Amino acid sequence: DGGITQSPKYLFRKEGQNVTLSCEQNLNHDAMYWYRQDPGQGLRLIYYSQIVNDFQKGDIAEGYSVSREKKESFPLTVTSAQKNPTAFYLCASSITTVNTEAFFGQGTRLTVV
Amino acid sequence: GENVEQHPSTLSVQEGDSAVIKCTYSDSASNYFPWYKQELGKGPQLIIDIRSNVGEKKDQRIAVTLNKTAKHFSLHITETQPEDSAVYFCAVRYPDSNYQLIWGAGTKLIIKP
16 A cells, blocks of 8 residues: 555653654655644644755754655654654655645654653 | 634534634735645545635535635535544645645534534
8 A cells, every 4th residue: 555654653752862753655756744743733844855865944943854865765853952852743745845735644743751 | 924824723513514614824825725634643634625726626525615815715514424523724835935835723623423
């Protein structure tokens, strides 16, 4: 089945540690995105990538980093510089950034303990 | 910057009745208006979208209407069913935002049996 897979579903991290969230898609989409979702708020864009080996900062990129070495994969690292990392993280992809129907993964809930 | 306001934040309707959710936007150059449904613990899924050259679009029990003059668009769900219970998000594509989607804060729809 084609789709987007995020792992793990739940993640616990100690304060001061970096953690990497996985996102893989087999839809052959060029564009991939990372969003953060907090209660009572819309989705906020962290980073996006239009093509392999290219990515751009979104509205809330501080404290996060990404890489796009393969078309299928767009991992997100939450660094210790992120002041409030506890949140629900969503990965998405679309054919291109202009054709913006986005297909989402199931999300990763990150809790800092 | 660009802003999308979504109302109400919570909507409770009797099963079988209709539900209407409204979003307003600020940039008249916006040209794409999708609606996503998010079930508990899952990523959002596109349910219907409309482009700026169309005033209304229907898909079975779901419809979206667009008023470009007033800069608002609405999601209409008729004959609501228990499985319609979810959080619904509107979004707007602004050309000036590099084609990224700007999201509303979401509406929690509760269908009462």
